[in-house]
Amino acid sequence: xxxxxxxxxxxxxxxxxxxxxxxxxxxxxxxxxxxxxxxxxxxxxxxxxxxxxxxxxxxxxxxxxxxxxxxxxxxxxxxxxxxxxxxxxxxxxxxxxxxxxxxxxxxxxxxxxxxxxxxxxxxxxxxxxxxxxxxxxxxxxxxxxxxxxxxxxxxxxxxxxxxxxxxxxxxxxxxxxxxxxxxxxxxxxxxxxxxxxxxxxxxxxxxxxxxxxxxxx
Numbered sequence: 001x002x003x004x005x006x007x008x009x010x011x012x013x014x015x016x017x018x019x020x021x022x023x024x025x026x027x028x029x030x031x032x033x034x035x036x037x038x039x040x041x042x043x044x045x046x047x048x049x050x051x052x053x054x055x056x057x058x059x060x061x062x063x064x065x066x067x068x069x070x071x072x073x074x075x076x077x078x079x080x081x082x083x084x085x086x087x088x089x090x091x092x093x094x095x096x097x098x099x100x101x102x103x104x105x106x107x108x109x110x111x112x113x114x115x116x117x118x119x120x121x122x123x124x125x126x127x128x129x130x131x132x133x134x135x136x137x138x139x140x141x142x143x144x145x146x147x148x149x150x151x152x153x154x155x156x157x158x159x160x161x162x163x164x165x166x167x168x169x170x171x172x173x174x175x176x177x178x179x180x181x182x183x184x185x186x187x188x189x190x191x192x193x194x195x196x197x198x199x200x201x202x203x204x205x206x207x208x209x210x211x212x213x214x215x216x217x
C-alpha cells in the first residue's frame with residue numbers, strides 16, 4: 001500500500017517533480033494525495049495536474065492573519081490524512097501551532113549546509129563569506145525557522161567564478177537527489193523523530209545529519 005503524503009509548494013515545483021518521477025519509476029512507494037499552493041499561478045500545480053494529482057490553491061492574501069491561514073491550511077491537509085507533509089519550496093513562515101501539529105511528520109529542504117545560513121539569499125551569503133563549500137539540507141520542521149533536526153545534506157565546492165545563480169543551479173540538482181531519498185527513508189519507517197532529534201535506522205543523527213554519497217540508499 002502506497003505511503004500517503006501531501007506536498008506544499010509556492011513555485012515551479014521541481015522537487016515535487018522529482019518525487020512524482022521517482023514514484024512513477026517505482027523508486028518511491030508513495031501516494032501524493034494532494035499538492036497545495038499558496039499561489040494560484042505556481043507552475044507546480046500544473047505538474048501535479050499532469051500527473052493526475054488533486055490540487056488546491058489557498059492564497060494567504062485572503063486571510064487577515066498568519067494564524068487564520070495556517071488553520072485553514074491545516075484543515076485542508078488533514079482531509080487527506082497524510083502520514084507525511086513535504087514542503088517543496090513552500091515560501092511561508094509557519095506558525096508554532098501549525099509546526100507543532102505536524103511535528104515529526106513534516107520535512108523541508110533548505111539551500112544551505114544548516115545550521116549555516118538560515119533564511120533567504122543563502123547562495124550569495126555563502127559567497128560573500130568566502131566559504132569553500134555550500135550545499136543543501138533536508139530537515140524536520142520545527143517552530144523556529146530552518147532550525148529543525150537535520151536529516152541529510154549534500155555539498156558542493158564553491159568555485160572562484162561562481163555566482164549566486166551558478167551556485168543555485170549546482171545546489172538545485174542535488175536537491176532532486178536527496179529530498180526523494182529522505183522521503184523514501186521516512187516512508188519505509190527508517191527515518192524517525194524523537195525528542196527533537198532525527199534517527200536513521202534507530203541511530204541518532206548528528207547536528208548536520210548524514211552527508212550524501214552515492215553509496216547511500
